[in-house]
Amino acid sequence: MTTQVPAPAPDFTPTDDVFVRKHMGVPDIDVTDWTLVVEGLVERPLRLDMAAVLALGTERLAAFHECFGSPFAPDVPTRAVAQVEWAGVPLAALLDRAVPQAAARHVWFEGADTGSFHGQDGLTYVKDLPLPTARGDVFLAHRMNGEPLRAEHGFPLRAVVPRMFGTNSVKWLTRIVLADRRSDGVFTTRFYNRVLPGEASPSPVREVDVSSKLFAPGEGAELAAGKVELSGRAWSATEIVGVEISVDGGAWEAAVVDAPGPGPTWQRFCLTRELAPGLHRVRCRARDLAGRVQPLAGARNAVHEVAVEAG
Structure with missing residues (x-):
C-alpha cells in the first residue's frame, strides 16, 4: 500500500519553464483597445475592458496545467506539464451578471488568435464546454505566477479549465458566447477528439488522464x-x-x-x-x-x- 504524507505548499513551475503552445501564432494585443464580450443566450450582454475585469476582484488558483499534445498523434506521450498560480476571477462571476437564458446549454470561448492551421485558412480558435462545467470550473486569469500574463501565455486574459487538457484553456480571450448547441468550429469538430478506452465513438479531449x-x-x-x-x-x-x-x-x-x-x-x-x-x-x-x-x-x-x- 502506498504511504501518503501531508500535502506541502504547492510547488510552482517558473514561468520561463512553462510550455508554450500556439496554433496560429501569438496575436499582438494592445490592452487599451482590448475588450471581452459576453453575449448569445444571455439576458444582459456584457462588454468589459481590463479595468472592468479587475474591478470584479482578484482570486488565486493553484493548478497543474497539461498539454494534450498533437491532435494528429493522440497516443504519443508529450509529458508537457507545469504547475501554475493563476490570478483572476471565476467565470461564474461574469455569468451571474450576464444571466444565462433557460435555453443556454453550452459556453463558447473565442481567442484573438486567427489564421491558418493544417491547410485551412480563415480560422479562429474556439473551444466549448457544457454550461454547468463552465460555470463551476472555468477561471479567467490575467496573472501567472505573480506577474501579468506574458503574450505567449495569453495576455491580457485567458481561460483556465482545471483538470482538463490545456487545449480547453483558451488564450487571448476576446469573446464568450452562450448557445444552445456546441460550436461547429474545426477545433471542436475535427481536431482534439479521441476514442476513450471502452468507448466506440470519439469524444472531446477534455478530462486529463492519470x-x-x-x-x-x-x-x-x-x-x-x-x-x-x-x-x-x-x-x-x-x-x-x-x-x-x-x-x-x-x-x-x-x-x-x-x-x-x-x-x-x-x-x-x-x-x-x-x-x-x-x-x-x-x-x-x-x-x-x-x-x-x-x-x-x-x-x-x-x-x-x-x-x-x-x-
Missing part, C-alpha cells in the same frame, strides 16, 4: 552509487492514490505520495532506492481514485522512463 513523471533524477543524469531519492509528480482529474516505481524492469515498489492539496494541484511522490554502479532504467506509474492506472505502452499517458548512470 499520469506521472519523474523529475529527479532526470534523463541521462549521472549519480553517485548508493542511496538515491527518486521523485516526481503525479496528477489526474481526481486524487492520486498510489504511485509505484520500477528499476531495471524489476518489481514495482510503492512510493510515498503527498496527500492531495486543497485545489487541482499535482502530488509529489518519492522513493529512496539503492542503485549499484552502472546504467539503470527507472519507470513510474500512477493510480487514481477512479481506479485508472497508467498503461505500460501505447498511450499518451504511458509510464514515464528515464535512463541514469550511477558511478
